[in-house]
Amino acid sequence: MAADGLHENETLASLKSEAESLKGKLEEERAKLHDVEFAQLCPTLCDRLDCSLPGAFVHGILQRRILEWVAVSSSRGSSRPRDGTSISRVSCSAVHQVAERVEALGQFVMKTRRTLKGHGNKVLCMDWCKDKRRLVSSSQDGKVIVWDSFTTNKEHAVTMPCTWVMACAYAPSGCAIACGGLDNKCSVYPLTFDKNENMAAKKKSVAMHTNYLSACSFTNSDMQILTASGDGTCALWDVESGQLLQSFHGHGADVLCLDLAPSETGNTFVSGGCDKKAMVWDMRSGQCVQAFETHESDINSVRYYPSGDAFASGSDDATCRLYDLRADREVAIYSKESIIFGASSVDFSLSGRLLFAGYNDYTINVWDVLKGSRVSILFGHENRVSTLRVSPDGTAFCSGSWDHTLRVWA
């Protein structure tokens, strides 16, 4: 075999067909470990489905009926879709099956306990401080505000030179915030309580992308920041020097969200993008270690399960999904026929039993992660919910919306 440049029998076509066959092999490998009985590949919910099925809106029951139907038809021969149309996985919901014997959750009473008013335009992003009390939020009009959620007072405010500040993050020490958006940069502002000091004066530009900044997060310390951008890459930066430490290439379109693995030894993070893929990266090598492509539209939000072994994603396809990292596949899907608007942001409660998801239809749905059922639906916002985070001690969660307000729910 020729060693340099192009191998003789290696053409673009042969590489592409090898890629396709590897993709098929990947699916097979994942399917092999799917030892929960149900059929693995099912036609979409829209295909030849008997709409007179009772309980059509109860997710668990509908799933079982469909899968019974498919098991019968696929026993007649081919396990591949007959007409070759693209299939979407009706999730086999392995988690729901395993969790059948778990007690159902009781009724939840969650109300808006605080409303934070002050932004002049759509709230795009928010983050809690580790002190469980303060939070930072950013909006379309360029304002970034630090609030005390107990008293609803504004503690700091800075106006960015750009509009659409799509990302903001609180430093672990609580002494700085990072934000960015259409300026293609991520800037860090130290928080000072000196009334005479102008916050904007101490601004430090850390990250530079070639397109908008969609998400940012400090790593375990104030010293490094991870960013995601519309230019399709993620990057790790040193805050002090502004130096690029590692870049992550692989997404085929804008990266919209990222989340760092919870454990100290983790060193991985997950990102989601407009290419419908969720990718897990090794922070040290810059390599993508796992990729998941089961969503049918842009992934707006990704969040690790508290144990670090799984992550959830929220997408414009109106579903939230749970992916297990060790099984290397999607293990649950949270959707209802009545939910047709995209999920913009997701977060878990402290134990991982509840998944809070904010949607573009102005509501927040609370899902039972194990059972797959919706536990509660929260109304209150008057425009789409754009961001949602659970507080560090799990006592409350905060949602930000295009209605210019943030709400703290408990």
Place this chain on the structure above:
Amino acid sequence: MSSKVTIGSDIGQARRAVEQLRMEAGIDRMKVSKAAADLLQFCTEQAKSDPFLVGIPAAINPFKEKKPCAIL
């Protein structure tokens, strides 16, 4: 000449994609039932300390209204 360069970079891209897929196909995987059972176990263990599941008395929860007290 230039067409060769573009084809070269396409090949490079395709090669990288194949390598990435090979690597992804080769990782160790766990059975779904075991993985799901682990998630379940974590959940039940942590449930006692989850304020949304267990509920924190209004007096301690900083967000909930405290019961009014009357001064006698």
